[in-house]
Amino acid sequence: MKPSLPLNLPPEPTLVHEDPHLLVLDKPSGLLCVPGRGEDKQDCLSARAQARWPEALVAHRLDMATSGLVLMARSPAVQRALGDAFAEQAVWKRYEAVVDGVLAEDPHWSVIDAPLMADWPRRPLQKIDPAGKPSVTRWRVLEALPALGASRLLLEPRTGRTHQLRVHLASIGHPILGDALYADAAVQARASRLMLHASVLQFRHPVDGQALRFESPAPF
Template structure:
């Protein structure tokens, strides 16, 4: 059996819940097939047998994942997500130059499954309401190539929401193998999307908790820094 201490990046542990830092390329829950059984939940359950999934990140997305310890806590945390009282913030690097401003902008575009191309999603007026806040931190342009470091806050929790919303405004996330063009995919070794903040009221203690995680592509952002044409506000 693998050493789970080496396979789990533990951010927080108490008697009721866990916060873990998921690497890119790891599933949150088992997939179909023997080769897709290794996942964050399976690793967590080896160490905490009562660990249960509350929400998920895409396989290609890295960052903070909250897990419950026991069914009662899973229900309480699930209700918090459903009632949109959990603060979630992501960081991404996207294709193209976006305007750098202090205020947040909003993408309000309903999403639904693109059935002929499953598991892809698409913007469609008949889809479910989907809202994302975004704010560009810095932007760089080198000839015809441009990129923007952006903060994202999904106010709803649709599948692939951030990826499709950014694509819909002409700024796909670099390294996106599902929604990016060949050029966009080639500009990064992985999807440059990271769940960097989680904040919520602990259902058992009523304490306000907030966790932060720096993306593992932060060195890439630093390498861009000499090209950034607009300073971080």
């Protein structure tokens, strides 16, 4: 007997870019980037991509609850090159989020500089700790949403720590709406999903050096 498929599967990712060396996909919220533990966690972005491009390899990840742009390689050599680019902070990323609290619209950037480490007793949660890895996020207010008691932010992570944006925003008193890990029950209940979207990827092509920029408008 074939194992039953989970109900209410996330929609298919959208192809944003395809060339002989790499892919850019727009991942829906609720879809893992790579398989998790257990038969119910095998549906993921990499599995769906490999059904069409068998050679596809994940170059970086988004949280399951986060939507937006994901870069995939089509060979191990390109995967290594992209991994190096992410490690060297040569890939420029931006996100949009809707957070709790009404903030004044401001064209200036603010910075959260707070080291992060795993909160081992509560894994997979992360926490701010002076002994953690350096973690820096730039942010600014795009739009105040007083009717929702919320604000829309533009985010620019300068490092790529696990749950970095979610922990940093919660640490300044503005957790992301719908965040099941770092927001209280009331803030979590104000959205049907995590209101975080990877909206911009900009980098140089690892093979020909061409400057590439991809954008995906937030679906919320």
